[in-house]
Amino acid sequence: MLAPLALTPSFGFGDRLGLATPGHIAAVRGTKFAPIFAQQSVRENARTGRTPQQVIDDAKRSVDAAKWDAPWGADADHLKTVEDIPPFVEAGYTFFTIDPGEHVDNSADTDSLEILKQKVANLNWDELSALYLKEDGDQVWGKFAKSPKGEAESLMRAMVKYGRAIQHAASMFRRLSQMKDEFDFEISVDETDSPTTPLEHFFIASELVRLGVRFTSLAPRFIGRFEKGVDYIGDLNVLDIELEKHAAVTSHFGNYKLSLHSGSDKFSVYPLMAKHWGERIHVKTAGTSYLEALRVLTKHEPDLFMKIYALGRERYEADKKTYHVLAELNKLPKTNDLPSLLDDFHAREVLHVTFGSALTQFGIELKAHFDKHLSLLK
Numbered sequence: 001m002l003a004p005l006a007l008t009p010s011f012g013f014g015d016r017l018g019l020a021t022p023g024h025i026a027a028v029r030g031t032k033f034a035p036i037f038a039q040q041s042v043r044e045n046a047r048t049g050r051t052p053q054q055v056i057d058d059a060k061r062s063v064d065a066a067k068w069d070a071p072w073g074a075d076a077d078h079l080k081t082v083e084d085i086p087p088f089v090e091a092g093y094t095f096f097t098i099d100p101g102e103h104v105d106n107s108a109d110t111d112s113l114e115i116l117k118q119k120v121a122n123l124n125w126d127e128l129s130a131l132y133l134k135e136d137g138d139q140v141w142g143k144f145a146k147s148p149k150g151e152a153e154s155l156m157r158a159m160v161k162y163g164r165a166i167q168h169a170a171s172m173f174r175r176l177s178q179m180k181d182e183f184d185f186e187i188s189v190d191e192t193d194s195p196t197t198p199l200e201h202f203f204i205a206s207e208l209v210r211l212g213v214r215f216t217s218l219a220p221r222f223i224g225r226f227e228k229g230v231d232y233i234g235d236l237n238v239l240d241i242e243l244e245k246h247a248a249v250t251s252h253f254g255n256y257k258l259s260l261h262s263g264s265d266k267f268s269v270y271p272l273m274a275k276h277w278g279e280r281i282h283v284k285t286a287g288t289s290y291l292e293a294l295r296v297l298t299k300h301e302p303d304l305f306m307k308i309y310a311l312g313r314e315r316y317e318a319d320k321k322t323y324h325v326l327a328e329l330n331k332l333p334k335t336n337d338l339p340s341l342l343d344d345f346h347a348r349e350v351l352h353v354t355f356g357s358a359l360t361q362f363g364i365e366l367k368a369h370f371d372k373h374l375s376l377l378k
C-alpha cells in the first residue's frame with residue numbers, strides 16, 4: 001500500500017516511460033530497501049507530458065499486477081513553489097521533495113567579508129550567532145568559531161548561502177502540513193552550484209529542526225560530480241572522507257536519512273555509502289531505467305534507436321541547459337556499435353538529457369515497442 005516510509009532505508013525508482021515498474025519490483029524484492037515506485041519531478045513531468053496522477057497510476061498498475069503488498073512510496077520530486085504542491089497531494093503522493101535551490105545564494109562562497117556583513121544584516125544574525133558560535137571542541141564536521149580577529153566568517157557564509165532556502169523549505173513544510181497529516185519530507189539542495197560542506201549540512205539540519213520542520217531525508221550537494229546515468233566523477237578518497245562526515249552529522253540528529261540524488265550508475269560510490277550511512281539512506285535513480293530501456297531497442301528495434309540517437313545529438317545543446325553535464329558531442333564514439341554505444345559516457349549523457357525530446361517525438365512508437373518487448377524488461 002502507498003504509505004510514508006519514514007526512516008526505513010529506501011530506494012527511489014523514477015520511471016519516465018511508465019513501463020519500468022515490473023523491473024524495479026524485481027530489483028527491490030528481497031532487499032532491505034523500501035521502494036518509491038512513483039518518482040517524478042516537476043521538470044520530468046513537463047518533459048514527458050505526464051501528470052502526477054498518471055505517474056502514480058502507471059506505477060500502481062504494475063504494483064497490483066506483481067502483487068507487491070509491502071509499503072511503497074510516491075515521491076513528488078523537486079517541488080520548488082507552494083503552487084507545485086496541490087496536484088501531487090490530490091494524486092496521493094506520500095513523499096515530498098522540496099528543492100529550495102533558487103533561494104540558495106551561491107556567491108556566498110566567494111563574497112568578501114564586507115559583502116557578507118551586509119548580507120547577514122538582513123538575516124537574524126544576533127540570534128543565530130549566539131546559538132552557533134561555540135568555543136568548545138571541534139566536531140567531526142567542524143565548528144563555527146570566531147577567527148583570531150573576531151570574525152565569524154564560516155557562520156556568515158552558511159547563513160547567507162542557505163538562510164533563505166531554509167526559510168523557504170519551512171514555509172513549504174507548513175503549507176503541506178495544512179493539506180496532509182502524514183508524509184515523508186525531503187529537503188534537497190543537490191542541484192546548487194557549489195557543494196554543501198558537512199558543517200553547512202549541520203547548519204541546515206539544525207535550523208530545520210529549530211524551525212519545527214519534521215523531515216525524513218536531506219540531500220546535500222556532495223563534492224565531485226554526480227551526473228545522470230554515469231558513474232561518479234571525482235576523487236573517491238576525498239569523497240570517502242566527506243561522506244563519513246556527512247553521516248556523522250546525520251547520526252548526531254538521528255531523525256532523518258541522507259539522500260543521494262542522481263544515484264543512477266554510481267557503482268563506485270555505493271560501497272562508500274553503505275559503509276558510512278548504514279540504515280540512514282535514501283537513493284534516487286531514474287536515468288538508468290530509461291537508458292536500459294533504450295538498450296532493449298538497440299537489440300530489437302535498432303532503426304528506432306538510431307532515430308532517437310540522431311535526435312539526441314540534435315537536441316543536446318538545448319536540452320542540457322537545466323542539467324550539470326560534461327558530455328560533448330564531438331567526443332561521441334566514431335562508430336555506432338550497438339549495444340556497446342550505450343556504455344559510452346558521452347552517448348549515455350546525450351541520450352539521457354534528451355529523453356524529453358525523444359518521448360515527445362517518438363513516445364507512441366517507443367511505448368508500442370516496449371509493450372511488445374515487456375517480457376524483456378522484467
Ligand SMILES: [Zn+2]
Nearest residue numbers: 188190261262
Ligand atoms: Zn535531485
